Amino acid sequence: MDTRAPAVAEQLLLIERELRVQGWWAETPPSPQALASEQPFCVDTLAFEQWLQWIFLPRMKTLVERGAALPSVSGIQPMAEQVYGEQSERARGLIRLLGEFDRLIAGAP
Secondary structure (H helix, E strand, O other), X not given: OOOOHHHXXXXXXXXXXXXXXXXOOXXXXXXXXXXXXXXXXXXXXXXXXXXXHHHHHHHHHHHHHHOOOOOOOOOHHHHHHHHOHHHHHHHHHHHHHHHHHHHHHHOOO
16 A cells, blocks of 8 residues: 555545635536546636546545555646636635645655
């Protein structure tokens, strides 16, 4: 088992919690077509928070639960900074949590 898995699992829960706190958590999933985008972060079909909820979190949770190999690189924080630039105050907590996720994945302390 990857030694980062417990910390990554905890970080995923914190990210989900922040999405809920900010009101960015949806009860209804996007269409299958929107979820099937091949663009990075589904930028052509989903809002960033939708991508986090419906693509990123489920995929990462599956990797952790199965004990599968975790990625060694992540660059989600820079994308969040770009997306939420205008709302940086509101999104500060989410951006920080995504940065911590990036560092965990990279194996940085």
